[in-house]
Amino acid sequence: MNQLSTHNVSVTFAGLKALSSVTLDITPGHISGLIGPNGAGKTTLVNVLTGFQAPTEGAIKLDGSSLAGLKPHQVRRRGIARTFQGGRLFRDLPVIDNLEVTGVGLGMSRRTAVAEAEAMLEWIGIGALGSRIAGTLPYTDERRVAIGRALIGRPAYILLDEPAAGMSSHEAAELSALVRRIARELRCGVLIIEHNVGLVLGLCDHIVVLDSGAVIEEGTAAAIRASEKVRHAYMGTAATNDLPVAETLQ
Numbered sequence: 001m002n003q004l005s006t007h008n009v010s011v012t013f014a015g016l017k018a019l020s021s022v023t024l025d026i027t028p029g030h031i032s033g034l035i036g037p038n039g040a041g042k043t044t045l046v047n048v049l050t051g052f053q054a055p056t057e058g059a060i061k062l063d064g065s066s067l068a069g070l071k072p073h074q075v076r077r078r079g080i081a082r083t084f085q086g087g088r089l090f091r092d093l094p095v096i097d098n099l100e101v102t103g104v105g106l107g108m109s110r111r112t113a114v115a116e117a118e119a120m121l122e123w124i125g126i127g128a129l130g131s132r133i134a135g136t137l138p139y140t141d142e143r144r145v146a147i148g149r150a151l152i153g154r155p156a157y158i159l160l161d162e163p164a165a166g167m168s169s170h171e172a173a174e175l176s177a178l179v180r181r182i183a184r185e186l187r188c189g190v191l192i193i194e195h196n197v198g199l200v201l202g203l204c205d206h207i208v209v210l211d212s213g214a215v216i217e218e219g220t221a222a223a224i225r226a227s228e229k230v231r232h233a234y235m236g237t238a239a240t241n242d243l244p245v246a247e248t249l250q
């Protein structure tokens, strides 16, 4: 079965258990969501899936084969791409070069990489931005470029770390539409981490909820909405910065 999975993955940082026996599957053509309060372990899980962080225990498997010990660029070449919180574009380079560099890094000739970069920008609907310097783009365009860069080489899986952070509701809706196209048209398996729980509930086929490193709930949007455990996990933080989340869940 084609799948990207973690099996009982734990990560410990100097005594702090950031992930505790997490098992999760991402399937081509499906959109999975990962939510949870601040510090729940969401980014750590994406780091483990992409070779940026070795698990202390447990296994990461791609189509049944272990990814243990692979470096991030090796994981990327196996067809698992990611975006980062904050984009991490080469800000001084034109948009098209940001995508081209990735293609060349994946082993394409420059000519192929440029053609692929142009095709990807067109597919996303930002073909006109190719010659713009990445660091001068509005935030939302920067995010779309980062997604375009992750899609170079047509990965089988894409992991999006807070892609809607700072977006208006209209921009977040546009992002949701793009993510749906990535799953349906490119047949990518998507994992999206978001603090915007409303977006995740509206978009994802399957949702996993982390709290203090452990999976406390998983299922469809309806199951997550109905979960007392989820409500409770978010309620604990409602007084600080997750109030909109608590409202979304009611």
Ligand SMILES: Nc1ncnc2c1ncn2[C@@H]1O[C@H](COP(=O)(O)OP(=O)(O)OP(=O)(O)O)[C@@H](O)[C@H]1O
Residues within 6 Å of the ligand: 013, 016, 017, 018, 036, 037, 038, 039, 040, 041, 042, 043, 044, 045
């Ligand atoms: N490199 C590291 N060294 C030590 N502790 C870390 C490291 N990375 C993460 N942590 C800790 O592990 C826990 C999980 O962090 P992580 O960033 O994965 O959570 P998160 O759910 O992505 O949080 P947020 O929603 O705030 O981005 C936190 O307590 C964090 O402080």
